Amino acid sequence: MSLATLLVLADGRLPAGGHAHSGGLETAVSSGRVRTVADVGRFLCGRLFTAGLVAAAFAAAACARPDRWAELDDGLDARTPSPALRKASRAQGRALLRAARAMWPLPAAGREPHHPVALGVVAAAARLDPAAAAVAAAHGSVTGPASAAVRLLGLDPYAVHALLAGLAPDCDRIAADAAARIDDPVDALPAAGAPLLDIGAELHATWEVRLFAS
Template sequence: MSAYTLLLLADGRFPAGGHAHSGGLEAAVAAGRVRELPDLAAFLRGRLHTAGLVSAAFAAQACAGADTGWLDGELDARTPSPALRRASRAQGRALLRAGRTIWSLPTVDRDPHHPVALGVVAAAAGLTPAQAALTAAYGTVSGPASAAVRLLGLDPYAVHGLLAGLAAECDAVAAQATTVDELPACSAPILDIGSEIHASWEVRLFAS
């Protein structure tokens, strides 16, 4: 059942609002940094090894039962962009709302960042910290990949081919996230800057 639950939670159709976020891709497309498939591949790989590693580590710790308030503060310190903080908390809130309708979740004092919420929901669903980390790592690339099809009109078969090609790296990032001695603080300044610019737009396709 845990394998089935893992697939359910990682599915982009899980009703937690993930489809409304591009993971910074919309801003990257507007800036001309991502135009074609090779650009997308570089974007996804960079995101996986920065935001993906951080998200996976925090999700694993939350799933293992670490204090969510402490984790949330630590993740706040690793998220310099106010726009990214708002987006992460909005996604976390939506995920907890969906999770509460399916599983029995513990009380969480505040609207946590998305990786923290993911760890809480994963634990309630019976997943392990390693599975929570894998779900988080996968989500950091699958969301932007899906957004790329809408933003750039890329061939969805080719885009999913990119995702398939990242399988070993995604596994490695998830494994690293569960074995680190300290919570990682990998940064992606261009994503932070792009998120602030993106938040100022009057018209946009994605919330982040």
């Protein structure tokens, strides 16, 4: 497996539209729940062990068996009660497929799959293994909101990046666990939810003016 290929896929500069999404941070800031670097740290950690854990498991499973993409996509629908988050996930999945199509030959994965499914399918096409797909998913679940935090709150970017470094071992553990469960039936895969991410995404979708798409 090529580590450099993993870096290409996990790079925040990949033109797949990720910069337009705050992963729920914009609502958390607006509600006053996230103000400081410490608040951001707890937000990121909570997100990693819920949305990140689920994304990692589904990316790993889709990487191991890209032909399971439809079943996994349904599984993410059942884990994403917020229509705004389903829309955001599918928009990012579609954007990732569009970018990746220029990079590697892709198998079929629908027009607009959920982002973790797209990530797994793309990782497989790039000849990465399920653990690599999972680590990209886990890491990606926190890097977007981290950079949104710097932009929204004007926080010290060094301090915020230090949070990401602190979460890196957790990303590795989550990815290893995800890679060990690729053969689980879809209902048995992780389903950790974060109520305020769902609620916040729905409230965010009603705003007239917002900086981020989600």
